[in-house]
Amino acid sequence: MGLMEDDREYVDGISIASELGSGSQLRKLFTRMLMTNLISRPQEVWRKSWTLLSDGILYDRRKALNIPGTGKTFVWNILYAALRSRGLIVLNVASRGIASLLLLGDRTVHSRFSIPISINEISTCNLRQGSPKAQLLKKASLIIWDETPMLNKHCFEALDRSLNDIMKTQSTHGYDIPFGGKVVVLGDDFRQILPVISKGSRSEIVGSAINSSYLWKHCKVMKLTVNMRLQNATSTSTAAEIKKFADWLLQVGDGTVKTIDEEKTLIEIPPDLLIEQCKEPLLELVNFAYPKLAHNLQKSSFFQERAILAPTLESLEEINNFTLAMISGDET
Known part of the structure; x- marks a missing residue:
């Protein structure tokens, strides 16, 4: 009858399974689909699903090659693996697509939580009560959100409102508390990219960051102090070069780097970076x-x-x- 010609049902099946299944399980599912010989265009199903089907491969290769990773990404993946090994559900997300590729789980916040692109102070996530995504969030024990400073605070507040709405049917005390009572780890450095406000002033940009949100008073700030790249340096000279560059970046972020004008708006770039x-x-x-x-x-x-x-x-x-x-x- 032509109902299966576009193979959409197989693509949708893989997408739905990805909400709870690991990358390895999805690859086994895809293999079974291929063995049924019912997929009319396997290449198209792969093209539309390869990001889900590839989940975990990068981590497996790094583990096989004894490449531990660096910094906060290493910490996030350790947390993820530790809880998943106990049978708990952990959602690893990042604000940008490239950053999400470094995390186990490999999803952006807009994809995972259906956060609106056009956001304001009363926005909520597009999560229907009883939907697969809502059910997944109910069962999640931990949410790890990387590169948080670069998103508008309204994104976090939208998830907070949506989680409170989802969790109120499960627990009476889970209503009107941060993120519906879910443990959320927000990661990254405020010295990096802040939210982009079109033609916004300094105060508008600062006011749109997560630490200006009503949620910030509920956050406990923890700092990473060990430079993992220095630990993995192959030689003393390489370690010294990495430390020199890292220290310079910190000085730029803290506003203590040497300036070359009276208004302190121009900084001197080291010759080796030019x-x-x-x-x-x-x-x-x-x-x-x-x-x-x-x-x-x-x-x-x-x-x-x-x-x-x-x-x-x-x-x-x-x-x-x-x-x-x-x-x-x-x-x-």
Whole structure:
């Protein structure tokens, strides 16, 4: 009757199973689907589901190669693994897609919690009582949310309202308490990217961060103090170089780095971080950050390990133009 021609039912089945199943279990499910010989276009089902089916592979390879990971990501994955080993449900999410790839679970907050893109002070998540996502949140013992400073505080408040609504049917005392009584770990550094407010003033940007929310008074602040990258350095010279760069970044974040103007708005960049003599500085930057880009497009780890921070939209558009030219075969 043509009801199965687009294989949508198989894609939906994998998506629903991902709410409770691990990546390994999803791959076994996909294998069984293939063995039934009923999928008309297996490549299309894979293309639409590969991010779910690949869950955990990166972690398994790092474990097999004895690569422990670094910093907070390592802590999040240890917490995740410890609770999952006891049969408990842990939801690992991140504010950005690239960051989510480093976490076990591999989901963004907007995907996992259905947080609206257009957010305000009265927004709620698109979670219906009794839906699979709502049921999953009811059963979750821990939520780990990475890169929290970069999202507007209304995102956290929307989840708080939705969790209170979901949990009120399960426990009378779970209503009107932070996140419906769920334990939520919020991670990252406020010295990094804050929420983006279009043409916003300094006070508007600061006022939109999570530490300006009514939820912040319920948070217990804990700090990571050991630089894991130094622990994994292969030589003394490498460790010294990493420490020097890490210390400089901390000084920039704390506002104590050396400035070169009276208004303290311009800082001095160390010479080893500068591209001083070249015909195309931007092209050199792209080549440095993404060597042999056209040959590495299909490798997710290639993009997980590098990024170019662009201060303005115009800079980002320039970088995109260079990148597209390189991919199309114009790289030199």
